[in-house]
Amino acid sequence: MTSKLFLKCVATASMTLSCSIVNAADWFPLEVNQVGADGNVVKVAYQGQQKASQKWPICVSFPHMKDPFWLAANYGVVEEAKRLGVSVQVLDAGGYTQLNNQISQIENCVAGGAKAVVMVSIDAEGVGNMLKQLKEKNIVVIDAFNGSKSTDVAARVLTNPRDEGFRAGEYLAKKHPKGTPEVRVGWLPGPAGAGFVEGFNAGFQDGIKDSAVVIAETKYGDVGKEIQARLVEDMLQTHKDLDYIVGTAVMVEGALPLLKARKLLDKVKLVSVYMTPGVHQGLKKGEIEAAGVAPIVTTAKMTIDSAVRILEQGNNPEALTRVDTIGTVYTPASVGEFDPSITFAPAGFRPVFSFGK
Numbered sequence: 104m105t106s107k108l109f110l111k112c113v114a115t116a117s118m119t120l121s122c123s124i125v126n127a128a129d130w131f132p133l134e135v136n137q138v139g140a141d142g143n144v145v146k147v148a149y150q151g152q153q154k155a156s157q158k159w160p161i162c163v164s165f166p167h168m169k170d171p172f173w174l175a176a177n178y179g180v181v182e183e184a185k186r187l188g189v190s191v192q193v194l195d196a197g198g199y200t201q202l203n204n205q206i207s208q209i210e211n212c213v214a215g216g217a218k219a220v221v222m223v224s225i226d227a228e229g230v231g232n233m234l235k236q237l238k239e240k241n242i243v244v245i246d247a248f249n250g251s252k253s254t255d256v257a258a259r260v261l262t263n264p265r266d267e268g269f270r271a272g273e274y275l276a277k278k279h280p281k282g283t284p285e286v287r288v289g290w291l292p293g294p295a296g297a298g299f300v301e302g303f304n305a306g307f308q309d310g311i312k313d314s315a316v317v318i319a320e321t322k323y324g325d326v327g328k329e330i331q332a333r334l335v336e337d338m339l340q341t342h343k344d345l346d347y348i349v350g351t352a353v354m355v356e357g358a359l360p361l362l363k364a365r366k367l368l369d370k371v372k373l374v375s376v377y378m379t380p381g382v383h384q385g386l387k388k389g390e391i392e393a394a395g396v397a398p399i400v401t402t403a404k405m406t407i408d409s410a411v412r413i414l415e416q417g418n419n420p421e422a423l424t425r426v427d428t429i430g431t432v433y434t435p436a437s438v439g440e441f442d443p444s445i446t447f448a449p450a451g452f453r454p455v456f457s458f459g460k
Contacts, residue, residue: 162212178448179403190459227298264302272310291350295323332357
């Protein structure tokens with residue numbers, strides 16, 4: 104299949120147009136944060152591969168497919184597999200309590216002939232033994248989105264949950280700096296023990312440091328909408344003085360009808376750590392205070408591209424071994440600037456579990 108081409112034109116200093124042919128499927132060069140072994144961060148332009156030399160078989164392990172975040176990641180994975188000409192098998196572990204299922208799915212996929220694994224870890228530490236075994240078998244592992252604590256991975260491509268939590272906290276801290284009246288926050292970051300939740304927590308705490316923002320209570324729970332809605336209900340019953348409820352997009356979507364029904368939408372404001380189509384609509388209507396955005400689709404594409412790069416070129420010490428995609432925070436006033444194509448799957452997209460076999 105041939106990719107579509109279009110003309111990209113840029114105005115020059117002499118007021119003429121300089122045009123070049125651009126592949127419509129290309130999502131790069133993309134500015135990302137390169138994180139060194141010493142923790143230092145440098146902005147670099149990520150360049151993708153043009154085409155795989157063979158139809159590499161790649162396993163992609165997601166914690167679940169219950170919300171638009173992972174649906175968008177699924178879409179990005181499949182689109183990049185199409186572009187590069189590789190095959191992917193997508194695995195749904197069934198939720199953040201299903202670590203053993205994630206491990207057995209990955210092991211079975213590798214036993215079936217996969218040469219690389221893109222893994223979104225359910226538990227940052229619990230996947231360690233499996234990753235060590237995969238490294239011993241020369242299986243390329245890309246640590247994706249949430250991040251694990253293992254050193255037995257070939258590369259990391261993360262949305263960096265710590266940064267996402269920090270952006271939400273920093274937004275509130277700027278609105279309510281130290282010395283202004285205290286504001287109280289209900290904080291619902293997701294399931295206890297999950298690596299991304301630890302990242303959200305650490306980042307949010309740093310983001311609100313030395314501000315007038317106080318966490319009234321933290322509640323943990325699976326990222327299903329019904330569970331999150333129950334947690335919000337409990338929090339509203341316990342704390343009558345909340346100014347904000349902050350947490351996952353699933354929580355915000357579940358909280359919105361509750362706040363409307365109780366006529367609390369003007370009193371208790373909602374802030375989402377990341378964006379979903381439902382949160383996007385709430386922002387456009389002015390019903391949600393703010394939402395962070397990570398380029399989910401693009402990040403997913405980078406995971407497949409990184410796997411192919413290492414399969415083709417090996418572990419080049421000069422190559423990027425950890426990149427964090429760069430996000431931002433949108434409000435009702437700025438949401439018009441948001442580009443949904445880098446974060447959402449297209450309307451009507453359904454999960455794809457196998458491509459290119």
